[in-house]
Amino acid sequence: MNIFYLLIGVSLFAALIFLGAFIWAVRDGQFEDNDTPARRILFDDEPIEDEEIP
């Protein structure tokens, strides 16, 4: 059942990418504010009227 080496390798590869993404997110400050992002999405889309629409 050598196939497990492949699958474990691929799964670890994916996990490493996720880990990299996680580390980037932490260092980028993505998780410093855990309150406003949840609220901000509620105020985003009052349509603007525009005459120049192509």
Next chain:
Amino acid sequence: MPELMENQKFYYDNKIVKLFILATIIWGVVAVLVGVLIALQLAFPFFNFGLEYTTFGRMRPLHTNAVIFAFVGNAIFAGVYYSLQKLLKTRLFSDVLSKIHFWGWQLIIILAAVTFALGITTSKEYAELEWPIDIMVAVVWVIFGWNMIGTILKRRVQHIYAAIWWYLASFLGVAILHVVNSFELPISLFKSYSIYAGAQDAVVQWWYGHNAVAFFLTTPFLGLMYYYLPKAANRPIYSYKLSIIHFWSLIFLYMWAGPHHLLYQALPEWAQALGVTFSIMLIAPSWGGMINGLLTLRGAWDRVRDSSVLKFFVVAVTAYGMSTFEGPMMSLKNVNQITHFTDWTVAHTHIAGMAWNGGMVFGMLYWLVPKLFRTKLYSEKLANTHFWIATLSILIYAIPLYWAAVTQWLMLREYTPEGFLAYPNFLETLTQILPMYTLRVIGGVMFLTGFLLMVYNLFKTMAIGKVEDNELSEAPALVSQGPRNPMRETVHRWMERKAVRFSIWVFVALAIGGAVEIIPMIFIKSNIPTIEAVTPYTPLELEGRDIYIKEGCYTCHSQVIRPFRWETDRYGEYSKIGEFVYDHPFQWGSRRTGPDLARAGYVNGPMYKNAAWHYNHFMDPQKMNEQSIMPNYAWFAKKDINLDMIPSKIRAMQTLGVPYAEGYDEIAVEELMIQAQAIVEDLKVSGIVIEPTRQMVAMIAYMHKLGRDIDPATLNQTSHEDSE
């Protein structure tokens, strides 16, 4: 440096969202309609219509793929492309990529429908598409990811909202799974063999199958939940922290649970235990999502009463919680005994598919279509009717199947006081649960009715309103914060502008792809037989096996016997890993609507039937067993096998490590004709006259190969269960 707070004008691309919504609706109807058809076929075999193109074995992959990739897939793209633009305050990265994505995906769906009806299939569940379409899927999927990541890079909001993390994980997860599971050796435009064999193929397939559920049906939908549920309720998500924690834990855990699909089957014990352990651990992050979704509605339950959107979301999220509890329970070995190979799994997937995925899509569409078309929903009342019909239909669909599963399992394992199987004939246990299959049809028809109400309601809404294809908005530009951003910009520009260096990077990427392609070849070595008695398929048997795959026999018949007394008494000696080393792809199956066939060719075994029986059974199953629900395969007696392909099939098998003698491909057709002639003579004794090149002859040869090589009496002296 631009002026800090200067607003930039830009246009949202609403047209691509509209297109994906239309595709969701249209393919959704098709998917559910085919679902009703195959439910009818199981209750009343008449609905196979006696045509090869419409038999259950070919329609079932059409249903599953249409639901997953056409209905759910298009809904994901619609939901992602709308929310991504709003969350990041920018237009999608590229209109061209969006268009290629949309039309490419629709082309794939059409090709899938046509090829499945024609019997062009790899037989790997939810990955049945043949290799040219597999490549198209990979290309379009990468375009989707490219478009999404490009959009994120040109965002005007620094923070990447939780929903987008789910979208990104889904993209990456599906890309990896699809590539690893799709390694095939093509022998023609429409036929390939899985590069893996037997137990190894099964492991890869269910690693894929389980994670397809994770990264196509779960993570994108949690992303959609994190956007559309707060928007519809006009409340922030209950705990943003929880959304972050359960995201990271869920994506790290999901990849390891695949072996729970193969419990008690020919798989090492440690792998089974690993799969179970991770499955149980998954309850925690899964319930994190359910709790977060439901608690968002705290204090807003009065609005749930009136809003069809919120009602659909509540049922969806609750069903998600139930299914992600049920799933880990089903992965416990003692529970799995009942649920595997029975209708329990079918009920489980439909709770998840109809209530979780369906409910999320319905809620999203009822909210998004009026929003996009700048009007009110045509009829809230009709939407509420849809909600109640849909919810009720899911219960009417699932409860009979749970009932059927337990009933059948109890019957299968019942012994008489004398120590014999109480129901040795599998058919008796199926006949007992047939009324449940009729109830399932009713549930399915109700679900379809509700769906059609939605289609009418949404089209009416679209007719009243008008969508702004390019919607103007404005937001301040994203100002770089700290030292990291300029770095990223430099790298990005460097890659874009320096063509030579960019080409080098492309080459590196391709080299990695090439390496990934070569590595699996190394594993072919471990396909070397561990049971000496097991011989490769003869050319005729191989041809029969290809017909078995083409007709989707695996959708009803398994080929793996678990080590329970009630299985070994009924089907024969339990299956060993070493028996499957020449099986490209494996054919273990996942649901027994008919009996297991792993030892159908072992002459002294309980499953053996002679050639004449098989002939008559394929021609008219109901003539042999009045209660049988198997469709007839009368065309086996009329259609010929393609002798021209035989040599290349043998050569492909040699490439994959099957030990045919050097030059065997040249004499393969002769060998095939000799074996076929023997079967023709055998049939003649029973008064049946048939040409040796008919598909029927190959099928009989294959049936008689299954499990033939192994004599249980001498097995223990001649084999080792696993080479390791």
